Every structure is written in structure tokens, then in C-alpha cells.
Amino acid sequence: MCRRSAQTCCGAPVRGGVHRDVGRVSDAPTRAGICGAVTHADAVGRPMLSHPVPDSARGWLDSVGTSSIRAPISFAAVSDPHGSPASPEVAMSLSISLLGPLLIRSDGQPLPPPVGRQRTLLALLVSDLGRVTSRDRLMTELWPDGPPPSAAVNLRGYMSGLRRWLADNSSRDRRAALLREGVGWTLWLPPELRMRLDVRDFERDLAEGRRAAADGDVPAAADHLRGAIARYRGTPMRDVPRGPVLSSWSVLLTNRWMDAVEDYADALLQIGRYAATRELLHHFVERHPFRERAWGQLMTAYSRCGDTGAAVATYQAARTALVEGLGVEPGAELQALHNAVLHRDPALTSMLVLQRHFAAAIAGAGEGRRKPARPNTPAAPD
Template sequence: MVLRFQVLGPVRLGATAVGPRKPRAMLATLLLSANERVSLDRLVGELWDCPPRSAVANLRTYASGLRRVLGEVDAGDRLVANPAGYLLRVEPHELDLQRFQTATEAGRSALVRDDYAAAAARFREALDLWRGAPVEDVDPGPDLATRIALLEEQHLAVIEDLVEARLAVGEHAAVTADLRLLVAAHPFRERLHHQLMLALYRSGDVPAALGAYSRARAALAEQLGIEPGTQLAALHQAILRRAPELSPPGEPDPPVVAGTPVRAVAPPRQLPPDPVTFVGRARELAALRAACATAGRSPVVVVHGPSGIGKTALVIRAGHLLASRYPDGQLHLDLRGDGAGAPGVDPAHALGRLLRGLGVPPGGVPDDLAEAAATFRSQTAARRLLIVLDGASSVDQVRPLLPAGPGCAVLVTSNRPMCALDATRLRLERLGVADGTCLLGLVAGDERVAADPPMAARLVALCDGNPLALRIAGARLAARADWTLADLAGRLADERDRLDELRADDLALRSSFWASYGELAGSADPDDQAAATALRTVAALRVPEFPGAVAATMIGTSERRAVALLDRLTEANLLEAVSPTTFHVPDLLRLFLADLSQTGA
């Protein structure tokens, strides 16, 4: 019978587990030093943290048991004792560790000869011997732990050697998935990052290769405070210039796709962080996914709704969920301007920011709006990009920023539905009680909110299901551990003070409403300005609902003209239409209109 010892996984003698625990640890120590004498002191230190007086006598007992087990499968005297320790005799072919080392050496010799197919075969032979972590069913002492760490390092080095051989024979596409997993498990292993970048480049995905370098550099800088080594940095520079030596022998360089920038850069990843207080909106997220799945054209989706309703949070969450569909990057642009009533970002300035995000140098951005828009279309024609335009005020602001390529998608947030755009429109509504309570719990603490469900529902109602108002309410509770939910509900119950209470740090519901109103009042469109004036006039009604005829009387115009202005306010989500001639004012907006009527702004 051939005797087989296994340590690359659980300790085994043939197919048999060795026990109990102490004799198994003794055998593991002897096998990892096969054919070498292991001193009694070292064995005692490996098996006991605090050795008993009988430790040496116990070792003799364990040795006797191991001889008995070995004798059942082999007639030779394997375990040799002397006054200083024990030696276990093992032939090279009997121990999986020695077979691993033999196959590894053969594979590396084949690598030196450029016999990559043979090298890959021997490395696979070596790795197939591993059944888990070395001696994983043993509690290691200090010396054994060091040896285990060295073995795991050898295992990872052989994996890297196998990847090198596979890359050399052209398996760059097949090895990419394995490398992504390995890089995730070993983020500081520069050789793996190097191999992933090379595999992606040879697969023709230059932006992904550059993105892999950016992630490697960030991991090393953030966790270790160091820059990538010379080899990794040199590969990055070689990819930037598409160096011919990066291509495998006999293969052409990756093609240069028309419309890509002359200066290659890592793909932009400009999305803000995924919002941690996002709740619900499953239907809306599904609609965004479906719209972006449209083949053959660049989908444009306009997400609109009243102030504070969560438009930005929705598109940012959707952007992170959809990012893998757009490997050439994600661009994000806030188009709101500098504050309430301030003009939005000029389209020419916005195009400059988008183009620079794609790697176009500042001197390459045309000053003329039409030329800049044409340059942007050229740069995006052959790319797969996700573009988020947040806080758009008008169609004229958005239209020059739309890409030309069929692989791009654009998500726009706006108070208006932007009906003149060729786009899918998605209106956000207020949160229901369940989602509103969940959002309140995310900010204020789930246990605190779950302790008083009726009062949590009351807070959702006082906040009119508005996500911004609920975030502010949750922040107020989080800042005041001494408040109950009822305490905050009492403060919000008085309508005269509610908007004053819905303010926390830089979040303020009143400011959000003022921004929406200021966008309308500051518009260059005379009808927008007239609608803003009409809103100030009907604000004096202070009722939740009114007919167009009443508004016409107050404004001093015909009912038809009054309804047209109120329709414009509805499109701007500053009113809600109940019927073609009847209009509703949501609760929180009604409180803002009361402010508006008093200020006469």
C-alpha cells in the first residue's frame, strides 16, 4: 500500500483523519519538517500554551499512538525517537507538500524556457493538491503558524505564476474574472493588480484597465499610505501610450476606437456616494432599469417631482445599480447654480466640465456652445457612459448636454417634466407610511421608531411623506436623545412653526421650496415670471384646494389665462391638478405659500 501524507488541507494519513487533537498537531508539526529532527522543546511549545509537567511523557504517548497508526499501513520504522526529539521519515512522493513543491519548481523551469503551456499544466498540478488551508484542523502554535503563513504565500505565488502562463498563451479574457476575485481578496498584492490591468488591456478594454490602476492606487494610498511600485506605475504609463510591447506575440495592438480622447485617462467615476438613507422606490428603480435597457439608442429619463421628494437620491441609487452597464464611466453634473433663485449652470460651462471629465484637456474645449456640444457628441459616440444631470431647470439647459452614442444613458432630475425632450418621464410621489417610517428609522434609529409606531406614522403625516422633511425630522431626533417621537410631533403640530422646525444643519425644507420658486421667478420666460406672480397671489387664499375661476378673480385675468398659469405651476410641481380647472396645494407647500404671501417676494 502506498503511504500518503496530506497537510495541504486537513491533516490526513491516506484517507484517514488523525485524532485526537494533540497527536494530530504533533503529526502536523513533524510533517511540515519532514526528515528533520524536531526538538522536544519545540513540540511542547507547539502543543501547549502552558505546558503541564507531564508534557514530555504525553509526547511519548502520542508518538506511540502515531507509530501504531503508521504501522497499520506501513511496515517501516517511520517515527524515529532520540533523547532530543523526533524525526518522521517521508519519501518525496508520499507528502502532498513535497509534491506541490516539485510541481511548482517544474512549472517555473518551464516559464524560464518560455514553454507556457507546460508551465500552466505543472502549476495546475501543484494547485490541485490543495484541499483547503494548510493543516486547517490543527490549532497552530507559534512556529506552525509561521510555517502556515509561508505556505499560503507560496500558494498565492503559484496562482500568480499560473496567471502569468495563461496570459502568455492568450487567455487574457478567460482569466479576467478570476483576477477580479483575487484582487478583491488581496487588495495590496501589486502583481495581481498588474496582471488584471494587462488582461483587461489585452481584452481591448483600455478604460477598464486604467480604472483597475486607479483602484489599486487608491487601495494602497488609503490603507498603506504608499504609491504603487515602479512596475505597476510603468504598466500604467505603457497603457496610456498603448505601447506595442503590451500585446501578446503575434497579436495586433488594441484598436483605437474613433472618438476616444487623444489623452487616455481612467474612466470617470463621478457619482456621489450611494445614499444610505434611501428607502422604497422599487417601482421607480425598475422603471429606470427598463428604460436604460433600451437597445440601439441613448435613453433619456427625466425624474421630476416637487422639492424634497427624493429625485437626486433615486437617480444616484439607480446610477450605482446601473454602473456595471456603462464601463466607460459615469459623469455627474449639478446644474442648479449657486443657490435659490440663482441661474442654473450655463450649458457651455457644463459642457466644459463634462469634456474635461472625459479627459479632454482644458485647451481642447471650444468656447462656442455649438462647437463644444459637437465635440461632446464626438467624444461620446463610441462610448458606454451613464450621465446624471441633476437639478436641471430647462430644456435649453439640458439639450446641448445629450450624447450621441447608442451606448449612453442620461438621467435628468428636475422640478419640471421637460415635455419638449424626447425622453421617458417618471414623476416621484410622496412616501407612504411604511416607507416613511423606515426612512425615519434609518436616520433616528430603528429601535426608537419601532417603539412607537402610531407616533411614527403621525410624524410621517406631519412631514406629508416628503423624504427631505422626514430626513430632517430624523436628524432632529438623532440630535436629541431626550426627545420622544411625541415631543417632535408636538413641535411640528403648529403649522405656523412647522417649516422653522424642519431644519437641521444644511438641510431646510423652506430653502428647498424657495429654490423651486426662485427658479420660476428668475426664469427668462415671461410666462414663468407671470406664473410666479400668480403663485404669490393665490398664496393669500391659504386653502388646500381652489378652482381656476377663483384664481382668475384674484389675479385679475380671464379664467382661461389663469388656468394656463396654474398649469405651468403644476408642471413646475408647485401645485397639483385635481381636475383640468381645480388645483390642490400639498400641506407643506401650503405653509410655504403662507410665508410667500406675507413676504410679498
């Protein structure tokens, strides 16, 4: 990091920005130097970073890139911020878990999360990790109905509180920092700080499971998918005050998890673990009664165990949920499965049929979610 005075940095005057004390970030714009500058925007108007940046941060920013897909779910595309492995003497880990209540650990020890709207800001900055979070985006999240006249002052106060929280919960030489980047802020992590995000781990396990399924290695697919769904602890960011962006992201993450559960159920059916499939899906369909794919998988598990009565009863429960909850009849695929159960169709127990269905589902999911777009409007939770 630049060691010059606060008045000059890298030969250019600085009217604000980050000085040697990384816990202090002014709200005035920075012309050049250690904070970098925003010189252009991406295709959707997101600001993009340009150098110069701190020498200690340059390698990490190069590794993650500064333009990216809008979706915060794309953590799988972000390299580990620590870059090359740090030595055991200086390495420090920071774990942030968003798939449920907010959990933060430093070197395995739980940390008290920031409170109130500072918690919102932290979640939003983490969702934009490696990118600039614009001032307008922050204000929209904090005040969905429009910012009050004091919004700018309040935002500076919340950012100051978050900087204090970062300072209080990390050592001075290995401290995450909020960098002001002209039109917004970014959460910077020093190379020695090893960041773990449960969302990124979830996406990695899900991708590896689907890749194994596509390659025909169903047992490996089941192992990866089981790991993915186990990371979900409930409604994402349940205890975080959420505006439109985080609310939409929470719903998107929940839908991703439900898809992963159904992928895992398909894998269990393929390897003949029918009892495990029933156990997995019994409570799942109670909590998510409009998931026709899961209902069909549960029917298949019962039928393959020879319990035709339970399979028929499962269809009736699915139909009741759909008719009473949505006012619609079951779809053609579920109706066809019901008919196959009633007629004891031998194809129902054919592994080949299920393998084709599983491969098609994985391929469709991969194509549809290769580059997910961040929702621009809030979606209501189930």
C-alpha cells in the same frame, strides 16, 4: 530490525528505545543500537542522526539524509521514503495533505486525524521528515509562552497518544513509528510504506513549471503551474492547533502559493489566454488586494482584450486597496502600466515585453527560494 532482547542490542546495553513492538518507544535515552545516537549537531544546532539504525530504515535514512535545510518547505529535496518500488502485494500508501485542513488517507481511504495537540505533533514531525525534532522545539510549539511544570509529562502523554493513533491506523508489519533519538523524536516510515505529501508535490510542480518557463516552453510551464496551485485548498493546516513554527510555515506556504498563481497568470498571458487570466485573477485580487503584480496582470489581460475602460478601472481598484489598506500609493511599475494603458502604448501588447518580465520573475524567484530558510519567529497571516 534487531531481534535481540530488550536488555542488549547490537552488543550494547539499551536503557530505552524501540523494541520489536515498534508501537512502544520509551522516553529514556538510548545509548546505542537500534535507535541510533545523536553525536553532533548541524550549523544551526539541529541534532543529526548517526548509525546504527534499523536495517529496514537504513536505506531510507541514507536516501533522505540526516542534515538538511531548516525549512520544512524543502520537501522537494527529500527522496521518496519507500526507496525502490515495493511489490504490489506488500505496498501500502499513506497520503498527508497539509495545504488546507489536515487530510490523511491510507491506500486511498480517509483516516480520522489525531486530535488536539497530537495533531500538532504529527504536523511538526511531518515538517521535519527525515530529521530529528528536538524536545525543545516540540515544547516551544506546544507552549509558545513557556512550558508548564508538567510539560515533560504532558509531552510523553501526547506522544503515547500519537503512537496509539499510528498503531490503530496501520498494520503491524507496515507501521510508521516514532523513534526516540536522544534529544528528540523522528517519524520513521518502513520501506514498504509509500508516503505522499501534498507540500512536496506542490514544490515539485512549481519547480518544474519554472524550469519549463526558463527553457521557453510556456505551455508546459502553464500545465505544471496549474497543477501546483490546484493543490492549495485554503489556509495550510487550518484545523491544526499551531504554535510559532507551524504558524510561520503556514504563512510561508500561502505566500509560495500566491507567487505560483502569479507565475501561472504570466504563462496564460504569454499563450494568449486572456479570458482565463481574468477569471483566475478576479477573485484572487479580491482576497489578496495588496498583490500589485496580480493587479498589473489583470490590467494587462483587459487591455489585450481591447477593454481599456476595465483596465483603467482595475488600476483604480488597486490604488484604492493600497491607499486604504496600507496607506501607500501603487508602485512605480503599476503606475507605469497605468500610464501605458491610458496612452494605448503599443508595447503593452508586445509579447516580447511580457516574456522578458516573465523570465526575470522566474529567475528572481528561483534565486530567492533555492534554499528557503525556516522562519525563526512567527508571522501574522494576512
